[in-house]
Amino acid sequence: MKKILVTGSVGQIGSELTMLLRKLYGNDNVVAGGNRTKPTGKLLESGPFEIVDCTDAQKVADVVKKYEIDTIYHLAAILSAVAEAKPNLAWNVNINGLYNVLEVSREYKCAVFTPSSIGAFGPSTPPDDTPQDTIQRPNTMYGVTKVAGELLCDYYFKRFNVDTRGVRYPGIISNETLPGGGTTDYAVDIYYEAIKKKQYTCFLEAGTFLDMMYMPDALKAAVDLMEADPAKLIHRNAFNISTMSFDPEMLGASIRKHIPEFKLDYDVDPIRQAIAASWPNNMDDSAATEEWAWNYDFDLAKMTADMLTVLTKKLK
Numbered sequence: 001m002k003k004i005l006v007t008g009s010v011g012q013i014g015s016e017l018t019m020l021l022r023k024l025y026g027n028d029n030v031v032a033g034g035n036r037t038k039p040t041g042k043l044l045e046s047g048p049f050e051i052v053d054c055t056d057a058q059k060v061a062d063v064v065k066k067y068e069i070d071t072i073y074h075l076a077a078i079l080s081a082v083a084e085a086k087p088n089l090a091w092n093v094n095i096n097g098l099y100n101v102l103e104v105s106r107e108y109k110c111a112v113f114t115p116s117s118i119g120a121f122g123p124s125t126p127p128d129d130t131p132q133d134t135i136q137r138p139n140t141m142y143g144v145t146k147v148a149g150e151l152l153c154d155y156y157f158k159r160f161n162v163d164t165r166g167v168r169y170p171g172i173i174s175n176e177t178l179p180g181g182g183t184t185d186y187a188v189d190i191y192y193e194a195i196k197k198k199q200y201t202c203f204l205e206a207g208t209f210l211d212m213m214y215m216p217d218a219l220k221a222a223v224d225l226m227e228a229d230p231a232k233l234i235h236r237n238a239f240n241i242s243t244m245s246f247d248p249e250m251l252g253a254s255i256r257k258h259i260p261e262f263k264l265d266y267d268v269d270p271i272r273q274a275i276a277a278s279w280p281n282n283m284d285d286s287a288a289t290e291e292w293a294w295n296y297d298f299d300l301a302k303m304t305a306d307m308l309t310v311l312t313k314k315l316k
Contacts, residue, residue, distance in 0.1 A: 008076035054097030083142035094145035170211030228292035245282035
């Protein structure tokens with residue numbers, strides 16, 4: 001049975017991925033690692049929790065030794081909008097933290113899952129059907145750290161045979177946890193506001209298309225890739241994965257099918273708009289499909305129906 005550590009387990013993806021991994025591999029076999037914020041509820045009660053600051057290599061090593069960890073899902077990161085406001089912090093967490101995890105994994109022979117992002121692309125990248133292998137010249141600190149992280153993981157696999165794997169996530173939409181400072185946050189906030197106020201003011205312009213993904217598919221991708229036959233993996237650390245691409249108007253229209261009175265207006269944030277404009281409209285995920293049979297369950301209509309059903313119950 002695997003022994004797993006999840007860094008960033010209190011974050012948007014980490015909190016839900018930890019619970020899924022505990023369901024799959026057993027509660028005691030999955031350690032939730034967090035920096036300062038202690039989890040609450042099921043995440044804390046269902047299994048072990050340890051303070052794990054990824055910028056402290058010794059602390060990572062101590063937890064790996066204590067629990068005999070053989071697999072690390074390294075999710076601790078500073079996201080796009082926050083990274084632009086705090087570039088030094090973003091570099092320290094996203095790069096130095098990853099380096100520490102990889103070094104510990106080299107020493108203790110751990111497999112490592114590290115997500116990259118659509119942020120690894122830039123304005124010179126082909127925006128439509130963005131190829132798996134293409135130019136990557138991001139103009140954000142977040143994007144710079146993601147490209148560097150992809151290369152670092154490739155290096156540790158080729159140089160030290162560390163079993164590194166990862167995907168390029170699009171925007172992630174969750175009905176469980178709130179977003180944490182990303183450019184795609186509007187696609188989560190809009191559902192809450194539609195239910196509570198029947199109105200939402202969007203910080204991105206109409207016509208701003210971005211790749212998005214519902215959380216169940218994001219979690220499925222991480223697990224499926226880590227369970228895949230390594231002999232079939234060519235790209236390993238930066239697989240494009242995609243399920244849907246939409247702009248705010250399309251998302252608003254999908255909500256109006258359930259809440260006809262919903263109104264959408266705009267107050268554009270120039271920083272996040274500039275970030276979004278530099279990212280792909282949609283990615284070509286054929287390499288993931290060919291190498292580890294990637295597939296998804298939720299399109300926009302199915303996701304909206306599920307989000308509104310779950311959140312309406314939660315917000316009562």
